[in-house]
Amino acid sequence: MKKLHLFVLAILSLPVVHLNAQTENAHQRTHSFYMTWGYNRAHYQDSDIRFQGKDFDFTLYDVSAHDAPTPYETNTYFNPVRLTIPQFDFRVGYFLNEKTSISGGWDHMKYKVTQRQRVKIDGTVSENFVPTYAGEYDNATFDLAPDFIRLEHTNGFNFLRFAIERHAELWANKKQTLHADAMLGFSLGAALPWTDAYVDNVRYVNWVHLAGWGTSGQVSVKFRVKNTFFIQYQHQTGFMNMSNIIFMDDSPNRASQKIIFNEQSISIGAQIPIFIKGTPNRSDQ
Secondary structure: OHHHHHHHHHHHOHHHHHOOOOOOOOOOOOOOEEEEEEEEEEEEOOEEEEEEOOOOEEEEEEEOEEOOOOOOOHHHHOOOOOOOOOOEEEEEEEEOOOOEEEEEEEEEEEEEEOOOOEEEEEEEEOOOOOHHHOEEEEEEEEEOOOOOEEEEEEEEEEEEEEEEEEEEEEEEOOOOOEEEEEEEEEEEEEEEEOOEEEEOOEEEEOOOOOOEEEEEEEEEEEEEEOOOEEEEEEEEEEEEEEEEEEOEOEOOOEEEEEEEEEEEEEEEEEEEOOOOOOOOOOOOO
16 A cells, blocks of 8 residues: 555656646647546445355345545545545546546445344344344344344445546636536446455454446546646446455355445546646646
């Protein structure tokens, strides 16, 4: 993670060295890169979670969950070695032309099943799994208690996604130094949860793993200074299909669920004109 912090800081400083060069195009973005870093909040629709193993197979229906934002502390949110502790978004993009870009990045959300809620349960809970709740259930009402099972993707409900994006300018001042843009995007990628679970009060902390796939749509508003630095608000609605959630070490026991989520994020970013001759930001307008 420390290498990622240093990489982000180094790349975000690159546009500064280009500000005094010249170019024929006053506001060129084609063939330039951009990078963003920000923090998010996430909200989840109720989902069904199926737990399967050697001698158990049951489903919890309409399970509620919430995110788990890190309480604000300057030493966490602005400390280069602690940036990845909160729920964060990191992206690198490339402009194919003035209005179209492609990007790849990491959305680090957090997902936590709400405890002490009433759900429906169907299937078999074995003596070897949780003896206290062993039995056959047929769409029964069930009070989800901490001594039964707790499921969290709080070390990371991660979405590694690749996107295609379309940009449109909404407003610019007379000197063309300040701009407001809108962006629409579509993403496809991998679901990589880092799951923390308790079964019968025994904790299982699992490593990040490929659990499935996801897709999403994004809409954002960006306020930028020429083509150098910007701040962006983004809303993302997505679907994650996870059929291979490791929740009890790396045993054959698995969980599966499909999650619809909404994410809001605020990011800062910079254009990186590596493949542009001169600078995309002339001041002699």
